[in-house]
Amino acid sequence: MLDIPLSALAAQAFTGLVLGGIFVLMAIGLSLIFGLMTVVNFAHGSFYMLGAYVAFSLMSLTKSFWAALVLAPLVVGALGFLVERFLIRRLYGRSPDDPLLLTFGLSLAMVEGAKLIWGKIGLTVDPPKQLASAVNLGFMNFPVYRLFVIAVTAAVLIALWLFLEKTSIGLIIRAGSRDALMVRALGVDLNRIWLLVFGIGIAMAGLAGVLAGPMRGVYAEMGVEIIIDSFVIVVVGGMGSLPGAIIAGLVMGEIVSMTTFFAPKLAELVIFIVMAAVLLVRPSGLFGEAGLAE
Amino acid sequence: MHRRQFLTTATAGATILAFPAVLRAQSKDPIRIGFPLPLTGTFAAIAADMHRGAQLANEEINAKGGIMGRKLEVLFRDDELKPAVGAQRTKELIENQKVDFVVGGLAAHVQMAINEQSKAAGKLYISVSQSDEISAKPDTSPLTFHEALNPTITSRAIASFGIKELGKKWWIVYADYAFGKQNNAVFAAAAPKLGGTLLGSTPYPLGKPEFSAHLPKIQAAKPDVIYAVTPGADAVPFLKQAISFGLKKDAKIVVPLHFLDYTKEGGAEVWQDIYGATHFCHELAETLPQAKRYVEAYTKKFNRPPDSYSGYGYSGVMEVARGVELAKSTDSNAVANALRKNREYDHYKGKQYWRACDNKSFQDLWILKVRSPQQVKGEWGLFDIVGKVAANEELDRTCAEKGHA
Numbered sequence: 001m002l003d004i005p006l007s008a009l010a011a012q013a014f015t016g017l018v019l020g021g022i023f024v025l026m027a028i029g030l031s032l033i034f035g036l037m038t039v040v041n042f043a044h045g046s047f048y049m050l051g052a053y054v055a056f057s058l059m060s061l062t063k064s065f066w067a068a069l070v071l072a073p074l075v076v077g078a079l080g081f082l083v084e085r086f087l088i089r090r091l092y093g094r095s096p097d098d099p100l101l102l103t104f105g106l107s108l109a110m111v112e113g114a115k116l117i118w119g120k121i122g123l124t125v126d127p128p129k130q131l132a133s134a135v136n137l138g139f140m141n142f143p144v145y146r147l148f149v150i151a152v153t154a155a156v157l158i159a160l161w162l163f164l165e166k167t168s169i170g171l172i173i174r175a176g177s178r179d180a181l182m183v184r185a186l187g188v189d190l191n192r193i194w195l196l197v198f199g200i201g202i203a204m205a206g207l208a209g210v211l212a213g214p215m216r217g218v219y220a221e222m223g224v225e226i227i228i229d230s231f232v233i234v235v236v237g238g239m240g241s242l243p244g245a246i247i248a249g250l251v252m253g254e255i256v257s258m259t260t261f262f263a264p265k266l267a268e269l270v271i272f273i274v275m276a277a278v279l280l281v282r283p284s285g286l287f288g289e290a291g292l293a294e
Numbered sequence: 295m296h297r298r299q300f301l302t303t304a305t306a307g308a309t310i311l312a313f314p315a316v317l318r319a320q321s322k323d324p325i326r327i328g329f330p331l332p333l334t335g336t337f338a339a340i341a342a343d344m345h346r347g348a349q350l351a352n353e354e355i356n357a358k359g360g361i362m363g364r365k366l367e368v369l370f371r372d373d374e375l376k377p378a379v380g381a382q383r384t385k386e387l388i389e390n391q392k393v394d395f396v397v398g399g400l401a402a403h404v405q406m407a408i409n410e411q412s413k414a415a416g417k418l419y420i421s422v423s424q425s426d427e428i429s430a431k432p433d434t435s436p437l438t439f440h441e442a443l444n445p446t447i448t449s450r451a452i453a454s455f456g457i458k459e460l461g462k463k464w465w466i467v468y469a470d471y472a473f474g475k476q477n478n479a480v481f482a483a484a485a486p487k488l489g490g491t492l493l494g495s496t497p498y499p500l501g502k503p504e505f506s507a508h509l510p511k512i513q514a515a516k517p518d519v520i521y522a523v524t525p526g527a528d529a530v531p532f533l534k535q536a537i538s539f540g541l542k543k544d545a546k547i548v549v550p551l552h553f554l555d556y557t558k559e560g561g562a563e564v565w566q567d568i569y570g571a572t573h574f575c576h577e578l579a580e581t582l583p584q585a586k587r588y589v590e591a592y593t594k595k596f597n598r599p600p601d602s603y604s605g606y607g608y609s610g611v612m613e614v615a616r617g618v619e620l621a622k623s624t625d626s627n628a629v630a631n632a633l634r635k636n637r638e639y640d641h642y643k644g645k646q647y648w649r650a651c652d653n654k655s656f657q658d659l660w661i662l663k664v665r666s667p668q669q670v671k672g673e674w675g676l677f678d679i680v681g682k683v684a685a686n687e688e689l690d691r692t693c694a695e696k697g698h699a
Contacts, residue, residue: 011510018506120338122527124559134540140510143538216503217531221335225502260507264496265470
């Protein structure tokens, strides 16, 4: 197995980038919510699943993938607003276990709810015609749709970075995650900020679901599978750290992809091994601040 | 305690204890079959079809006056495709619902759990989905019957058809659980004897349909044929991803089993020219009168034609009924003996028979190819039957290989 052509490794690295892209979209939302609100959102995977289903329904309604791509994350994000406003907000100031239990229960209810609405049998979604073909990259044929997923992920990350760094709301969000009490003392209504952040995080999970649908199909359990991986990535990157979520997401995508190439049986396990190794050396994760998650 | 007092109490106690049993034996209480199956999860569509087949059998039996004058009641439970849940549901069916027999299970690993519970309770169990172990020692028992095909039979049939007709160099993608591993192992062993080469095989976790990381490697190996053991709802995402990576242009794709529902869901454009085996498809109605009767009854009741696994569910329930009538008893051992003694049956697609040593059903199977979108007949006419493999014990392991003396 030592004479592996470089082209095969390049191909493998490229597929890893797409896996990583979905991981990043999931992990950023989780990390954002945790960093600012110290809420461990167990329902994040279910919002991912919901994004895929809502996109499916919007596509059958509007006959347009593009409309679904834009609208589905907004619908899911709006639902996130409601969940924050009417459920999670009641639990601020209590033990972090309480929102965890709440979102865990919520995720179970959402999976069953999706089965009631869309049926127990998985659905398939087609990528739009313009993106359905494969393009020859020189070293392999690569689906255009997956290139598109990489592009969307990059665009969303840039937009999020601009929002956090260049706007005054972004400034408040960053300040709020450092020291909520001080920001409040300065007369800022953090409730509205929390609402916004939760909505943004949830919308990003929804977007990840919309993007994953045409690749993996849409089924009620899809969120249950990805939530574990996403948590691992957030922990490796450092709870609450956005650069950590991005780097850990991309690195994990590559690690899974490369492991699949060399030792497919280990691909399921490898992210946990990496997590254990990282935590041994850096107990707060790669970019985490000590004390935040303790 | 006085002797008289003791006697009274003991008699009273014994009467109370015995009374329900007496009642049950004398009354027209229904005969109950417990039927766990994964109504949710990756196999939900197949389970729904099997559920309908078993319901149809239940209804037809009762319409003809039941079994020995008693009504039949089939109780379905969702095992969620999890062995622990399957075990729990089976236990509940046996202990609380007092079922007389168990039929069901739709995954190799869950049927093991169901079998363990049925065995422990001394209940006859007819397994209705694929597994190699279920009819082999140490898992099997004299009360364990296996109505379905198994990976050995399926993959040997696929290997002999495919290596001759489709190409010599193969690659296997398989779901990393009992059914997938068995198919992989059987094909790997069979291929060299038939002049084929297995270039490699890649396992992936069942129900996690992200294959992209596997595909570049397969692309680089340039196989003639890809054997995709991607069961249930994993099949369509696999095909779509393989197509999006351009693999379907370069290689032929074969699946162990074709399912009408997944083929329809993915559409003929995705599935066109993909080969696979089956023990039943509704197209058989064109040539077999038994299949015609079954397809018509099913279509009338459910407004759509049956998929393959409905046949297993139907036949499993029918076999319990036949066994009880033959044995004139609901005792599991008596029914098992009666079935072994009268081993031939024919409920929906032609003759099948139980092999005495392992209670394994032998039956014909067919090789299907999916039609092109232009050739599809109506809403459901997706398959062309391109080959038939008659019931043949040589396709399975021998009784000795399975640990039966």
